[in-house]
Amino acid sequence: MSSSSKTLSSSSDEDSHELRRGPWTLEEDTLLTNYISGHGERHWNLLAKSSGLRRTGKSCRLRWLNYLKPDVKRGNLTPHEQLLILELHSKWGNRWSKIAQHLPGRTDNEIKNYWRTRVQKQARHMKIDSNSTAFQEMIRCIWMPRLLQKMQVSSPSSSILSQNSTVNHSPIIKQLSSSLPQVSLNGHVLKSRDTSQSISSTGSIMNFSHNPQMFAEYPSSPFVAMDNNYVNTFLKGCYNGDNHFSNGMENFNLASMVPPEEFEGSLRGCHVDEYNWTIANNLADSLWNMDESWQFRQLQERDT
DNA sequence: AAGGTGTTCAACCGCAGATTA
DNA sequence: CTAATCTGCGGTTGAACACCT
Numbered sequence: 001m002s003s004s005s006k007t008l009s010s011s012s013d014e015d016s017h018e019l020r021r022g023p024w025t026l027e028e029d030t031l032l033t034n035y036i037s038g039h040g041e042r043h044w045n046l047l048a049k050s051s052g053l054r055r056t057g058k059s060c061r062l063r064w065l066n067y068l069k070p071d072v073k074r075g076n077l078t079p080h081e082q083l084l085i086l087e088l089h090s091k092w093g094n095r096w097s098k099i100a101q102h103l104p105g106r107t108d109n110e111i112k113n114y115w116r117t118r119v120q121k122q123a124r125h126m127k128i129d130s131n132s133t134a135f136q137e138m139i140r141c142i143w144m145p146r147l148l149q150k151m152q153v154s155s156p157s158s159s160i161l162s163q164n165s166t167v168n169h170s171p172i173i174k175q176l177s178s179s180l181p182q183v184s185l186n187g188h189v190l191k192s193r194d195t196s197q198s199i200s201s202t203g204s205i206m207n208f209s210h211n212p213q214m215f216a217e218y219p220s221s222p223f224v225a226m227d228n229n230y231v232n233t234f235l236k237g238c239y240n241g242d243n244h245f246s247n248g249m250e251n252f253n254l255a256s257m258v259p260p261e262e263f264e265g266s267l268r269g270c271h272v273d274e275y276n277w278t279i280a281n282n283l284a285d286s287l288w289n290m291d292e293s294w295q296f297r298q299l300q301e302r303d304t
Numbered sequence: 305a306a307g308g309t310g311t312t313c314a315a316c317c318g319c320a321g322a323t324t325a
Numbered sequence: 326c327t328a329a330t331c332t333g334c335g336g337t338t339g340a341a342c343a344c345c346t
Contacts, residue, residue, distance in 0.1 A: 021315080021316075022314095022315075022316090022339095022340085023314070023315075023340080023341095024314090024315090042332095043331085044331075044332075045330080045331070056316095057331080057332090058316085058317090058331095058332085058333095059315075059316080061332075061333085062314085062315065062316085063314090063315085065333095066314075066315085067314075094335065094336090095334090095335090096334075096335065097333075097334060097335085108333095108334075108335080109313080109314075109315090109335095110313085112335075112336085113312070113313055113314090116312095116313095116336095117311070117312060117313080121311085306346105307345105307346090308344105308345085308346080309343100309344085309345075309346095310342105310343085310344075310345095311341100311342085311343075311344095312340105312341090312342080312343095313339100313340100313341095314338105314339095314340090314341105315337100315338085315339090315340100316336105316337080316338075316339100317335105317336085317337075317338090318334105318335100318336090318337100319333105319334085319335095319336105320332100320333090320334085321331105321332085321333085321334100322330100322331080322332075322333095323329100323330080323331070323332085324328105324329085324330075324331085325327100325328090325329080325330090
């Protein structure tokens with residue numbers, strides 16, 4: 001018998017001593033909450049036995065930590081939180097609980113779900129390994145600047161780098177903000193911050209600038225900076241000529257994309273031609289729209 | 305309207321390290 | 326010191342729901 005069918009039939013064995021499984025009821029939640037408020041959140045097996053709940057200690061702990069605990073945040077992840085997850089995952093990999101420690105109110109389970117359902121989904125659609133360098137570069141080059149832009153748009157008075165920022169951005173985000181590509185082209189501004197990098201006279205150049213501090217802070221980050229050819233090659237690898245994702249990402253030659261050695265520790269610009277700028281924006285938009293539609297659904301669900 | 309398919313996320317599982325007796 | 330138990334972690338599952346045909 002599957003665990004789910006066991007759960008569904010559990011109402012018929014109310015009088016048995018079998019452990020309950022599956023979704024928690026309101027009564028169980030209340031019982032657990034009341035018990036913890038009186039005895040604290042420890043000794044889960046003892047709690048499970050003496051509270052009257054027919055659940056394992058593990059199940060009680062999980063329910064409390066992931067759902068019932070008062071400081072657990074509900075609702076969609078903010079761009080700030082998403083950015084943190086992307087960056088911290090690039091540093092630590094699937095260390096969900098460690099990542100969760102930097103997102104107050106968010107659980108490791110929630111972060112893990114976010115990664116699997118949003119980030120890995122994109123990788124699957126692109127037919128590319130989510131752990132590959134190419135995908136990580138895509139996140140850094142396109143997705144993260146978009147999230148930064150979104151943070152700026154949602155609170156324009158609180159530039160991440162501003163001294164007067166009213167929003168309490170984490171040091172990691174501030175560091176990240178100064179290290180991510182600064183993107184502008186033909187009036188398209190991904191990040192509304194003055195940049196010393198200029199658009200070329202033809203207006204067909206996208207500039208990326210980087211902050212060497214990033215590499216002192218995160219020397220092991222796989223998100224290394226890219227030069228012109230690097231980004232162009234990457235983007236061409238993502239798409240066929242007709243602006244559709246290539247099915248041949250696995251043939252992408254990563255060896256040709258290794259950034260020059262002399263880059264590290266130095267400021268460097270990176271140019272992307274107009275063709276690839278369009279491609280990059282299309283990709284960013286697809287990620288963006290997915291994010292927007294998801295948040296819209298969340299709002300609808302919250303309102304109903 | 306009904307059935308199929310895809311997505312999300314709460315909950316479970318197995319394992320490993322920490323703690324306790 | 327050792328075995329038993331507890332706790333926490335990361336991977337996986339499946340019910341519920343949304344969307345599509």
